[in-house]
Amino acid sequence: MSFDFDLIIIGAGVGGHGAALHAVESGLKTAIVEGAEMGGTCINRGCIPSKALLAASGRLRELQHSSELGIQVGSLQVNREAIANHAAQVVEKIRADMTRSLEKLGVTILRGRGRLAGPQTVEVQEEKGSQTYTARDVILATGSRPFVPPGIQVDGRTVFTSDEAVRLEWIPERLAIIGSGYIGQEFADVYTALGSQVILIEALETLMPAFDPDIARLAQRVLIKPRQIQTYVGVLAKQVIPGQPVTIHLSNGETLQVDGCLVAAGRIPVSEGLGLAELGVVTDKRGFVPVDSRMATELPHLWAIGDVTGKMMLAHAAAAQGRVAVENICGRPAYMDYLSIPAAVFTHPEMGFVGLTEPQAKAEGYSVGTVRTYFGGNSKAIAAGETEGMVKLVFDKETGLLLGSHIFGPHAADLIHEAAQAIARRATVQELARLVHVHPTLAETLEEAYRRAAHSLTAA
Numbered sequence: 001m002s003f004d005f006d007l008i009i010i011g012a013g014v015g016g017h018g019a020a021l022h023a024v025e026s027g028l029k030t031a032i033v034e035g036a037e038m039g040g041t042c043i044n045r046g047c048i049p050s051k052a053l054l055a056a057s058g059r060l061r062e063l064q065h066s067s068e069l070g071i072q073v074g075s076l077q078v079n080r081e082a083i084a085n086h087a088a089q090v091v092e093k094i095r096a097d098m099t100r101s102l103e104k105l106g107v108t109i110l111r112g113r114g115r116l117a118g119p120q121t122v123e124v125q126e127e128k129g130s131q132t133y134t135a136r137d138v139i140l141a142t143g144s145r146p147f148v149p150p151g152i153q154v155d156g157r158t159v160f161t162s163d164e165a166v167r168l169e170w171i172p173e174r175l176a177i178i179g180s181g182y183i184g185q186e187f188a189d190v191y192t193a194l195g196s197q198v199i200l201i202e203a204l205e206t207l208m209p210a211f212d213p214d215i216a217r218l219a220q221r222v223l224i225k226p227r228q229i230q231t232y233v234g235v236l237a238k239q240v241i242p243g244q245p246v247t248i249h250l251s252n253g254e255t256l257q258v259d260g261c262l263v264a265a266g267r268i269p270v271s272e273g274l275g276l277a278e279l280g281v282v283t284d285k286r287g288f289v290p291v292d293s294r295m296a297t298e299l300p301h302l303w304a305i306g307d308v309t310g311k312m313m314l315a316h317a318a319a320a321q322g323r324v325a326v327e328n329i330c331g332r333p334a335y336m337d338y339l340s341i342p343a344a345v346f347t348h349p350e351m352g353f354v355g356l357t358e359p360q361a362k363a364e365g366y367s368v369g370t371v372r373t374y375f376g377g378n379s380k381a382i383a384a385g386e387t388e389g390m391v392k393l394v395f396d397k398e399t400g401l402l403l404g405s406h407i408f409g410p411h412a413a414d415l416i417h418e419a420a421q422a423i424a425r426r427a428t429v430q431e432l433a434r435l436v437h438v439h440p441t442l443a444e445t446l447e448e449a450y451r452r453a454a455h456s457l458t459a460a
Contacts, residue, residue, distance in 0.1 A: 004133045005031045007329065008122045010114040010274070011141035013040020015306035015318025017098055019139055022326045024105045031133065032107055033114035033124055039095045040143050041307070042315040048094055049166035050186055051346055052087035057193035058348045068385045078194055084168040116275035120301050123275075137301045137329045140274065140289060141322065144267040144307035152178070152263055155242035159261045162187070172196055172260030176248055178237050179264035180207045182345040185219070187262055188229060189347045197228045199258060201250070203236045203265075212357040212406040214372065214392050219408055222388045223347055269308040286310065293335040295325035303329070317341050340424035344413035349389050352416030355404030355423050361394050369397040371452040375409045379440035386410040391445045393419075393429065393453050400428035400457055405449075411442055418446055429453035 007023050009016045012034035023030040037044045063073050102109060112126035116138065123132050146161035148154055156164050162183050171194050177184045180202040188198050200207070207224070208216040224231060236251035245257040271287045281299050283289055288310030295303045303325040306318030320341065327334035342354040361368045375381040375389035389409020395402050405419030422432055433454035437447045 019322030
């Protein structure tokens, strides 16, 4: 059977883009389908614009504390529109660069909404009508969208999700944020820097429930308690009504009135309308598409990557999954190693983590050892006046295998990659203790942690 393409990718986010580039490099005739903006959530409504906003909040915080280094700064003026324009310009540039990179390599861009019309067949609903294309293999890379819990009404202005928040159209004086995960934490950082009073509402029994407990406790002490943030823990926002003011009815019986409400309660996959059920592909109860470690679905020649799989909802994880899928399409066996994929939260200070948390490692049956080192004892951190923070290692006491690393502190998002590489090659803390780091650098916090972990094994 002859096909129009070797590979069609539905979705041109970071995952789809990465898969397309790797496919072309591998000699595959490739098309990518996108009905909205090129770049998907990360480029347009997620990682990129939010980091532009966080860059502004970080610069503000640096200037506010510059007197500690002997630098006096006059009164600071915040231009909301200029900050928003900077974020929009960054998005526009990166989106254009992404599109050009696809065009330059000869990827066919099909503008429209794609769906599976049959095995190895994709229907694209374009402006001028519907077109059908065939491919030997198809990759679903349709991403995710914000989850809005029942009882919450979103108007996009006074009650909104991260999709609207990155546009920074206004700065509420009192802002409620529903959810204390990485999205909630990053926007709390942005809005408090710009002058908002924040009310953080977490339905679960602890703040930042997905984080290692030690990191979560320290982050709360540094990122929440000193700032204009009030918290509700173990409390559900049962009903949120847009307006001026926004009315929030809580499960504890309280009613809050605020100027704005950001819903940061997680994300759900964009898997509806793809024609999956008609082909016998069953999604899970949340709508995620099941895949194996090769990124293959249960249907031959159909693959899925990125947020729509629910495996690890991170842009760089999606890109890695895309490369793995293409490798397998080309007959070169490859598998995902989620344990070694790092993640970061770009608050000030930052958080970086990879591998297992302490509770996760215990649940998996390891004989768990932990060590902690602190930025307060690091020469570079002391010189820079950035001493808040900690490195925590989780390791197996029987073998010394590094199981996880969790960092809260300056440049944690960069520092975590060293530990990620160590976990990728399944290194032990005994091996890592022999590494030499430049002095004075923040990376010496990791060196000290490796040595403490190795010493704890020999001393046992």
